[in-house]
Amino acid sequence: MSFQELKSKTREILTNSVSSKDEKLLAICQLLNTNIVHYNWVGFYFANHQTQTLHLGAYVGAETDHTVIPFGKGICGQVAVSNANFVVPDVSAQDNYIACSITVKSEIVVPIFAEGINIGQIDIDSHTINAFTIEDEQFIEYVCKEISHLF
Template sequence: MTFEELKPKVTDILTNTDTLRDEKLKQVCHLLKDNIDYYDWVGFYFKNGDKEELILGPFAGEPTDHTVIPFGKGICGQVAVSNKNFVVPDVATQDNYISCNINVKSEIVVPLFVDGENVGQIDIDSNIKDAFSDLDEHFLEFVNTEVAKLF
C-alpha cells in the first residue's frame, strides 16, 4: 500500500470518536507495520511530564526493554533534544544507538509537536539497511500532524 493510500486510513483511525487515544495510536502502529513491508517495528514515545525522559507508548512489533529513554540517549533521546527528524541508514555506524533488536539495520524517528512543543515521536525500525527515504519522512510528518490533533 502506498503512503497516499495509507493517509486516509490513518485519518479514519484517528478521527474515530468511539476509540480511546491509545487504542487509536496502537491501530496506527499496526496499520503502518502491516502495510509497509520494511517497517518492522512502529511505536510512539512520549515525554514523561516534566522529566527529561521518554516513555514508550503504543507500538506494533516485538516487545522492547526500552520503555524509558533519557533525553539525549539513543536516536529517540537525541530527537527529544534536537526537535528534528533523524534518519539512520545504518544503525551500526551510530555511537549513541540503543539496540532494541539485533535484526534492526536502520531507523527513522520523527518528532511529534503539539502547539509547538515536542511531546513525543514516532519511531520506526527496519531490518533493512538504508530503508527510509524523504517519502517516509514526509509521510510520518503527516501522521504526527494528525496524531497531534488528539492532544
C-alpha cells in the same frame, strides 16, 4: 498500499469517535506495520519534560526493554532534544544508538508537536539497511501532524 491510501486510513483511524487515544495510536502502529513491508517495529514514545525522559506508548513489533529513555540517549533521546527528524541509514554506524535487537538495521524517528512543544515521537525500525526514503519521512511527518490533534 500507497502512502496516499495510508494517509486516508490514518485520517479514518484518528477521526473515529468511538476509539480512545491509546486505541487510535495502536491502530496507527498496526496500520503502518502491516502495510509497509520495511516497517518492522512501529511505536510511540511520549515525553515527560519534568524528568527529561521518554516513555513507551503504543507499539507493534518485538518486545523492547527500552520503556523509558533519557533525553539525549539513543536516537529517540536525541530527537527529544533536537526537535528534528532523525533518519539512520545504518544503526551500526551510530555512536549513540541503543540496540533493541540485532535484526534492526535502520531507523527513523520523527517528533510530534502539540502547541509548539515536542510531546513525543514515532519510532520506526527496519531490518533493512537504508530502508527509509524521503517519501517515508514526508509520510511519517504527515502522520505525526495528524496525531498531534489528539493532544
